[in-house]
Amino acid sequence: MNFNATLIGQSIAFAVFVWFCMKYIWPQLIAALEERNARISEGLAAAQRGQKDLEEAQSKVSDNLKDAKQQAQEIINQAQKRATEIVDEAKDTAREEGDRIKSMATADIEQQVNSAKSELRKEVSLIALAGVEKILGREVNAEAHDAVLKELVAQV
């Protein structure tokens, strides 16, 4: 081991290399690495957020779906109830209408029967009067025998 000025030369070279490395190599590379690190962790965080959002959205979707199903079921139930009600109402209305029509017809018939009866009575009394006139040969004083006639009509 014989030492010579190589020692000094190597020290100077070392100092220059370290200075160059410190100035032009290390800061640039480490900055790039740190920035990429930041981007990667950002990206991972974003991915995680996305995953979480997706899960939330999925659970929301399934909630909504459940709600919608429930609502649909309610609507169907209501509709069925309403339909039954409408049918019942319609039945009632129809029955009432039928009854009304029937009673109207019955009243009409009765009225007609009555009017026919009274018509018939009148005619019978007239016929009876004409018959009596012919039999008696003379005019019956309608006023004089009104009471008799009325009694007769009532009997018919």
Add this chain to the structure above:
Amino acid sequence: MSGYANSSEYIKHHLTNLVYGQKANGDWGIAHSAEEIKEMGFWSINVDSMVFSIGLGVLFLWIFRQAAKKASAGGTIGVAPTGLQNFIEMIIEFVDGSVRGSFTGKNPLIAPLALTIFVWIFLLNLMDLIPIDIIPWLASLMGVSYLKIVPTTDPNITFGLSLSVFALILYYSIKMKGPGGFFAELAFHPFPKFMMPINLVLEGVTLIAKPVSLALRLFGNLYAGEMIFILIALMYSGGWVLGISGGLMQIGWALFHILIITLQAFIFMTLTIVYLDMASQTEEH
């Protein structure tokens, strides 16, 4: 090993640097023998170590500068990095993790320092895996007498690194703790104050041991590795059987050496971070 008188000369030749300095007769030039190198004294320079060391350092800075340019242009932030960019960012993250794990304070110098140490030393060590005779042989064709291509087998290189780190340790110790605090740390531990001289000796040895162990550990590992490669290379001249077994051993040792060169670069980096962290600690312990 054709051209060598014996294996001892072969080994010596492979362990001699290409030295430039002032010869005994006053001329400046390349040393052609071990005696000439000795005569040159301190003010000479190992040309091969410096060329490979600076060349590999520039290669490191150039490659990483490309990646840094690409990164600061912003084109690689939003996309996954590929190829070389990916590899370099991996190294950056690795070094950054090591610094974060070992250095508690905040100092913008530490991470670039650690990166430079790790990659540069790794590249210097990597030269050990190139078959030892190829580049010296090519150089000898161009008239270069000696060539050691692994700079970290030159203690000048490893001590150059570790003494620079040591200077930083002293600088941050004094800056963070103050001269008094630094002295107190050396003088009042581990024994009570009245045993200050003993404390100073113990702590002084601990302090000096840091750069020495850093440099010698790296140098020793690589020097020993290089030596084994040289010994294995000697077997190639020993006939078919020795040559083939030498080839197998070279493959085996090279594979194992991949671990060593990486580990040594990592250890140098980690210990540098730890030492500087200790130097920057302000609270009493």
